[in-house]
Amino acid sequence: MYTIEKNIIPHAILIASLLPGLAQADATTCFNFLDAQDYARAESEAKQLLQRGNLDRSDERYAQLCLGRAYNSMGRTRDALPALQRVEALSQTTKELAVIYNSLGLTYAGLSDLDRAELYDQRALKAFHELGDKKNSAITLNNLALVVKERGDLERALQLYREALAMQPEAEQASTLNNIALIHGQRKEYQQAIKLLRQAIAIDRRNGDAHAAAHQQINLGDILREAKQYPAAEKELLAGLNAIRLVGDKYWEAAACERLGWLTSTKDNPKRNVGEARQWLEKAEALYREIGDIESANSIATYLGEK
Numbered sequence: 001m002y003t004i005e006k007n008i009i010p011h012a013i014l015i016a017s018l019l020p021g022l023a024q025a026d027a028t029t030c031f032n033f034l035d036a037q038d039y040a041r042a043e044s045e046a047k048q049l050l051q052r053g054n055l056d057r058s059d060e061r062y063a064q065l066c067l068g069r070a071y072n073s074m075g076r077t078r079d080a081l082p083a084l085q086r087v088e089a090l091s092q093t094t095k096e097l098a099v100i101y102n103s104l105g106l107t108y109a110g111l112s113d114l115d116r117a118e119l120y121d122q123r124a125l126k127a128f129h130e131l132g133d134k135k136n137s138a139i140t141l142n143n144l145a146l147v148v149k150e151r152g153d154l155e156r157a158l159q160l161y162r163e164a165l166a167m168q169p170e171a172e173q174a175s176t177l178n179n180i181a182l183i184h185g186q187r188k189e190y191q192q193a194i195k196l197l198r199q200a201i202a203i204d205r206r207n208g209d210a211h212a213a214a215h216q217q218i219n220l221g222d223i224l225r226e227a228k229q230y231p232a233a234e235k236e237l238l239a240g241l242n243a244i245r246l247v248g249d250k251y252w253e254a255a256a257c258e259r260l261g262w263l264t265s266t267k268d269n270p271k272r273n274v275g276e277a278r279q280w281l282e283k284a285e286a287l288y289r290e291i292g293d294i295e296s297a298n299s300i301a302t303y304l305g306e307k
Contacts (some may be wrong), residue, residue: 027062034069037250039292042070061090068103073251074292077110098127102140109147117147135172138164142179154183171207174200178216181223190227197223214243218256225262230269237263254287258300278304 030049033042046067049055055063064083071080084107087100101124108117121144128137145160161180165173181196197220204213221237224230241256261280264273281300288297 027059027066030063030066030070034066034073037073037248037291039070039073042066043074046070057090057092061087061096064090065100065103068107072103072107072110075288075295076292077107080107081111094127094130098124098131098133098136101127102136102143105140105143105147109143109150112150114147114150118144121147134167138167138172138176141167142176145179149183154187158183171203174203174207174209174212174216177203178219182219185223185226188226190223193223194220194227210243211247211249214240214247214249215252217243218252218259221256221263222259225259225266228268230263230266230271233263234260234271250287250291251293254284254291254293254296257281257287258284 027049030042030045033039033045046063049063050060050067064086068080068083068087071077071083084100084103088097088104091097091100101120105117105120105124108114108120121140125137125140125144128140141160141164145157145164148160149157158180161176161183165176165180168176177196177200181193181200184190184193184196197216200216201213201220204210204216217236217240221233221235221240224233224236227233237256237260241253241260244252244256257280261277261284263269263277264271264280265277266272281304285297285300285304288294288300
């Protein structure tokens, strides 16, 4: 079966928490489009800003950063790289450098350039340590662990996740618990993975974060599928899908539909239904295209075309 890695949750540092007030109203608009997942309008807004030609260092930096984030969000990683490299050249303070190192680490990881991804994650980690920013240090440790995991070093990845976990109060641990769970899932240690994901969901719900809880619930559904607990998997995936639709997250709606497609096409699932599976996958493809993630859409289209 064609599969893709959709259960990893990469972490981009929250821009709003690190920009100095964002007095630049146009840049704020661009990042607002990013938050709303309107990536095409974010791209357009950033390009309009850059076409003015009279931007100072700070204004150009914000516009290029928004453009790079928009491209990454649309799966256009190669297009994102030049914009983010320009941001690096325009960054001066430790805080500014920490933000762009984080973004470049994620971008190089998306390009499967793991050496550069690790280099930039290490630079981001050093910068956040210098700033005394434990929250973003923990996020960066998660990103570094994902790179290490891609290299196949699961033990080191677990060590990095546990280091991040030790830096986080319980209320901030959900994503790290999620990522630890996914390693257990990769090792087919399904009960441990399920336990950790339920802990993560409980934390998100106590925090009132329905959006993050839905992410973890979709991951839980996929782990349950791998564990061949098909009725439970369907229950969690459908619940996660309904929850993610309420918050309007098209990317994770697509991911949930995709996983429901894999669930419904699994050969030993008593409720296997090839026609229904195709409908779920076609819905996922359409959603990916809607948000501009052409790479994911084309991957599903290729799989469907082979059937």
